Amino acid sequence: MSNVLTENKKNSVSLSTEPIVKYLDVKKSFGDTHVLKGINLEIRPGEKIAVIGPSGSGKTTIIRMLMTLEEPTSGDIIVNGKNLWKMEKNGQLVKANEKHIREVRGDIGMVFQHFNLFPHMTILENCMAAPIHVKKENKDEVRERSIKMLERVGLGTKLDFYPSQLSGGQKQRVAMARALVMRPKIMLFDEVTSALDPELVGEVLEVIRDIAENDDMAMVLVTHEMEFALDIADKVLFLDQGVIAEQGTANEVLVDSKNERVQSFLKRFRKA
Amino acid sequence: MGDNFRWETFFDALPIVLQGLGVTVGLTFACFGFALLFGFVWIFFRRIPNKLIVSIVTWVMEFIRSTPPLVQLFFVYYALPVVPVIGVTLEPFTCAILAIGIHYSTYIGEIYRSGIESVDKGQWEASIALNFSTMDKWRRIILPQAIPPTIPMLGNYFIIMFKEVPLASIIGVTGILAMANSYGALNFAYLEPLTIVGIIFLLLSYPSSILIKKLEVKMNTRFDKNVLLEKAKKKSIPDMNLKESDRIV
Amino acid sequence: MIIISAIIEITPQLLRGLGITISVLLASAIIAYIVAFVAGLSRVSNNVILNKATGVYVEVFRGTSLIVQLFWLYYAIPMLFGIQLGSNWWTGVIAIGLNYGAYLSEVVRGSILAVDKGQTEAAIALNMSRYQRMRLIILPQAVRMMLPEFGNYTIQIMKATSLVSLIGMRDILYYGDIMRSTNLSQAPLIYVIVLFIYFILALPFIWLTRKGETIAKKGVVS
Numbered sequence: 079m080s081n082v083l084t085e086n087k088k089n090s091v092s093l094s095t096e097p098i099v100k101y102l103d104v105k106k107s108f109g110d111t112h113v114l115k116g117i118n119l120e121i122r123p124g125e126k127i128a129v130i131g132p133s134g135s136g137k138t139t140i141i142r143m144l145m146t147l148e149e150p151t152s153g154d155i156i157v158n159g160k161n162l163w164k165m166e167k168n169g170q171l172v173k174a175n176e177k178h179i180r181e182v183r184g185d186i187g188m189v190f191q192h193f194n195l196f197p198h199m200t201i202l203e204n205c206m207a208a209p210i211h212v213k214k215e216n217k218d219e220v221r222e223r224s225i226k227m228l229e230r231v232g233l234g235t236k237l238d239f240y241p242s243q244l245s246g247g248q249k250q251r252v253a254m255a256r257a258l259v260m261r262p263k264i265m266l267f268d269e270v271t272s273a274l275d276p277e278l279v280g281e282v283l284e285v286i287r288d289i290a291e292n293d294d295m296a297m298v299l300v301t302h303e304m305e306f307a308l309d310i311a312d313k314v315l316f317l318d319q320g321v322i323a324e325q326g327t328a329n330e331v332l333v334d335s336k337n338e339r340v341q342s343f344l345k346r347f348r349k350a
Numbered sequence: 351m352g353d354n355f356r357w358e359t360f361f362d363a364l365p366i367v368l369q370g371l372g373v374t375v376g377l378t379f380a381c382f383g384f385a386l387l388f389g390f391v392w393i394f395f396r397r398i399p400n401k402l403i404v405s406i407v408t409w410v411m412e413f414i415r416s417t418p419p420l421v422q423l424f425f426v427y428y429a430l431p432v433v434p435v436i437g438v439t440l441e442p443f444t445c446a447i448l449a450i451g452i453h454y455s456t457y458i459g460e461i462y463r464s465g466i467e468s469v470d471k472g473q474w475e476a477s478i479a480l481n482f483s484t485m486d487k488w489r490r491i492i493l494p495q496a497i498p499p500t501i502p503m504l505g506n507y508f509i510i511m512f513k514e515v516p517l518a519s520i521i522g523v524t525g526i527l528a529m530a531n532s533y534g535a536l537n538f539a540y541l542e543p544l545t546i547v548g549i550i551f552l553l554l555s556y557p558s559s560i561l562i563k564k565l566e567v568k569m570n571t572r573f574d575k576n577v578l579l580e581k582a583k584k585k586s587i588p589d590m591n592l593k594e595s596d597r598i599v
Numbered sequence: 600m601i602i603i604s605a606i607i608e609i610t611p612q613l614l615r616g617l618g619i620t621i622s623v624l625l626a627s628a629i630i631a632y633i634v635a636f637v638a639g640l641s642r643v644s645n646n647v648i649l650n651k652a653t654g655v656y657v658e659v660f661r662g663t664s665l666i667v668q669l670f671w672l673y674y675a676i677p678m679l680f681g682i683q684l685g686s687n688w689w690t691g692v693i694a695i696g697l698n699y700g701a702y703l704s705e706v707v708r709g710s711i712l713a714v715d716k717g718q719t720e721a722a723i724a725l726n727m728s729r730y731q732r733m734r735l736i737i738l739p740q741a742v743r744m745m746l747p748e749f750g751n752y753t754i755q756i757m758k759a760t761s762l763v764s765l766i767g768m769r770d771i772l773y774y775g776d777i778m779r780s781t782n783l784s785q786a787p788l789i790y791v792i793v794l795f796i797y798f799i800l801a802l803p804f805i806w807l808t809r810k811g812e813t814i815a816k817k818g819v820v821s
Contacts, residue, residue, distance in 0.1 A: 145475075183478075190472060192472050194472035194473060194476035198494045208481065208482065211482065211486045241573075256480070260480060416758070416801035418797055421790060429787040432784055520765065540670070544675075548668070552662040556658055
């Protein structure tokens with residue numbers, strides 16, 4: 079662990095660039111449960127962020143709101159200078175309609191814990207569906223790009239397979255290829271290894287590492303793979319009880335932090 | 351009433367009863383088609399994000415489903431023509447389509463709903479994450495998964511409706527049951543023509559139900575690894591690269 | 600106001616048929632339940648003859664239409680047995696009971712087969728006899744699963760009782776038809792009231808079915 083922490087970041091992001099995403103005092107409650115109690119966060123182009131923290135701390139909710147899978151109770155999320163959940167109408171800020179949301183979330187991609195591949199399509203069709211129908215791109219070009227992407231994640235020989243014929247690790251690699259062919263500027267990873275058998279975790283992490291090192295998109299990883307996340311992350315967020323309890327570089331959060339909760343969380347983790 | 355079952359009468363009645371078969375089968379298809387369409391109406395109203403509308407529609411469906419189709423048929427046939435303002439007189443055949451069709455559309459609507467609800471929540475989320483439009487989401491992701499599992503259930507309702515259609519003989523639709531009854535009235539021999547009607551129903555519905563059971567197995571295993579493997583073997587698609595080792599039992 | 604007084608006038612007339620509707624409902628439901636368990640258990644028995652014979656009964660009654668069976672029995676019972684079987688009431692009850700007994704036997708069979716195999720194995724490991732396994736282990740679990748379907752089919756039976764008006768029984772629908780034939784302009788109101796009476800009769804079973812669904816879920820989750 080220690081050698082990972084002291085290693086220098088290969089591709090640090092200059093902090094001078096404008097953030098691509100801004101969370102402004104975002105709160106979220108489900109009924110009486112306040113999951114997020116005011117999140118302020120900036121994501122810069124190309125930045126790799128790891129979100130860690132105990133389960134139930136609201137980690138997943140943060141990225142689900144950015145993907146528009148949950149609506150914030152209050153606060154704003156700004157993507158590329160546009161308010162994700164609100165739009166202007168007759169000079170007033172109102173709840174965004176479908177058209178506005180689709181326009182703003184176009185730069186965001188997501189990989190899910192349970193893959194969510196489309197079972198009625200082959201893996202190649204899974205990759206091709208969105209670029210063709212959502213972005214209206216040329217079919218042949220999309221096919222070529224999708225095949226290349228599936229080759230990149232090591233599934234170039236299984237193009238005509240259906241998801242049910244693949245292992246969990248393979249499914250998750252397809253899911254990543256599917257998100258990548260959409261060329262998002264921000265990729266969200268929601269505990270992508272949690273549903274996998276331990277022996278399949280490695281192959282998926284390799285793909286993420288490959289993306290982190292070779293693609294210039296921003297990434298937000300919600301994860302329990304602590305060492306791995308810290309290894310590739312420029313910034314670490316420690317979330318606890320609905321607030322960002324600590325944030326900074328891996329070193330700052332994990333070595334220097336005096337925060338008691340961070341300490342006890344890490345202690346439990348190191349033991350495991 | 352006649353004395354005993356006589357084969358002579360049986361074969362005498364057979365061609366006459368069979369004359370009604372076209373009407374019975376045609377009415378079944380008409381009722382089923384109408385129920386398939388009207389089932390969408392229920393689904394549409396139940397997806398309106400308004401609790402009041404949804405609960406009213408739910409109770410209307412429950413009402414139609416829990417009351418006898420025979421009474422509903424009588425309502426359409428006898429009562430609808432004298433309803434003020436909207437009253438219309440309809441042919442018996444049309445009355446039967448309306449009454450039986452709407453009655454079973456409440457079941458069909460439930461089947462549609464179960465099909466839609468059977469689609470994993472993750473599929474809706476993935477469609478959002480890939481930024482599909484509402485139209486594309488339904489057309490390319492949700493419906494292709496929601497419809498196949500409902501096909502056997504819909505098939506079952508087709509058979510159920512086939513057996514319900516003879517109700518229409520009461521208001522004078524000349525299907526096989528009406529033909530049998532009129533033969534009985536003319537010749538004072540009911541048992542033989544009614545036996546023919548029973549046999550016709552059995553001959554048509556039993557094989558169909560077996561067919562539907564097979565269809566059900568097929569639909570449930572359509573993405574099953576081993577089934578896909580067999581398919582690939584038959585077609586011998588070189589692309590598939592399927593090895594015996596890919597088979598997971 | 601006119602409508603209300605019409606309702607007050609019509610409803611008691613219709614309710615004269617309530618006794619027949621309810622008695623046919625109860626009797627045919629009881630017959631259907633008994634037949635369902637006898638036939639359902641026969642369908643899972645090792646006795647090949649019993650199994651096949653019951654299979655034929657189930658397929659014949661499910662494969663033909665209830666209204667056809669009703670008419671057939673109406674003419675066949677006196678002829679086959681050479682006696683008037685008492686009344687049309689019995690004809691109606693037997694037809695409905697046997698028809699839905701066939702459907703419900705499939706529910707019984709399905710639920711028994713749906714009980715986890717491990718339960719049978721555990722019972723064998725405890726050295727229970729076949730009969731003990733069925734009575735103590737399998738059936739109590741299967742019955743929970745059956746409840747919603749039994750509720751649903753009881754509503755179907757209730758709806759089917761309206762058919763006995765076609766063989767001359769004086770049930771609710773019979774009185775409705777009589778009133779309609781003498782006063783056609785009131786037909787819409789008459790049939791709407793008839794429908795509401797049937798719906799009120801269905802309500803307890805709708806409620807029981809929903810209750811049964813929660814019980815069934817509890818029983819299945821392990």
